[in-house]
Amino acid sequence: MEINTEKDSRYNDLEKMSVRAILQNINKEDQSVPLAVEQALPQIEQLATIVTHRMRKGGRLFYIGAGTSGRLGVVDASECPPTFGVPFDWVVGIIAGGDTAIRKAVEFAEDNTTQAWKDLQEFNINEQDVVVGIAASGTTPYVIGGLKMANEHGIATGCIVCNAGSPVAATAQYPVEVVTGPEFVTGSTRMKAGTAQKLVLNMLSTSVMIQLGRVRGNKMVDMQLSNNKLVNRAARMVMAETGIDEATAAELLKQHGSVRKAVDAYNNK
Known part of the structure; x- marks a missing residue:
């Protein structure tokens, strides 16, 4: 060889x-x-x-x-x-x-x-x-x-x-x-x-x-929110998907822990 x-x-x-x-x-x-x-x-x-x-x-x-x-x-x-x-x-x-x-x-x-x-x-x-x-x-x-x-x-x-x-x-x-x-x-x-x-x-x-379904559209909807940069990115993703304001998006993320769960919770309310 x-x-x-x-x-x-x-x-x-x-x-x-x-x-x-x-x-x-x-x-x-x-x-x-x-x-x-x-x-x-x-x-x-x-x-x-x-x-x-x-x-x-x-x-x-x-x-x-x-x-x-x-x-x-x-x-x-x-x-x-x-x-x-x-x-x-x-x-x-x-x-x-x-x-x-x-x-x-x-x-x-x-x-x-x-x-x-x-x-x-x-x-x-x-x-x-x-x-x-x-x-x-x-x-x-x-x-x-x-x-x-x-x-x-x-x-x-x-x-x-x-x-x-x-x-x-x-x-x-x-x-x-x-x-x-x-x-x-x-x-x-x-x-x-x-x-x-x-x-x-x-x-x-x-x-x-x-x-395996770990990306939605082109977004990392299941990423871990382990620092401020990622939390801010996640909030923008939730805002883009739902049309809600930043404060509401941040609150949803705090409650549910991921973009996917936050968006699904909002859409299913």
Whole structure:
């Protein structure tokens, strides 16, 4: 297998470049990422469809990964409750090395082929759930081991990788391969590969939550009202939906706790 994300950068003597040249060249490389994601849309659709199907039946979505890939999964999972008002355990991000690895690299955690399954078992994972492995190289032992065990236990598996023909993609039932090529800094997959993974995660979780009814029109009607900015946004949404004034909208939100419930309460009075 040829690991394109590990190939030498198309640029050399980076330390001799001006700041402007560095920025321009990084930006030039970054512009290729959405085009690579576009090529993978059919695969993303298949993965989003199975996740939606399983979650409608009470299943959950698990992300497993190491390093940057693991952190991106944790970020996406952690943003689902405040954005869509879902329980914290609907989407779960697991990183090799545990939560400590979110801030500080844990040596050789990604090389453990059995730990991911142990980590998943802590959540009583079952056949209703879906496990998505995230690995830029597509070769991470932690992810491969977790996907293999999930397959053996009848659990649907997917992946997000940035190389073609990888062991992770071969193991996943619903692989997503976004081939991003060499990084500006050779092997630094937090750059283009990480951007690609973030875009796919955005698309996956958002499309699933829309299908599960967690968006109305184009609004986050179930978002958690956890700060003043969100409370004010919610009040504007209620006002737009009902035509009532700001004070009344604020009172409805205080009573009912979400845009959806506030609007429904007003419409059903």
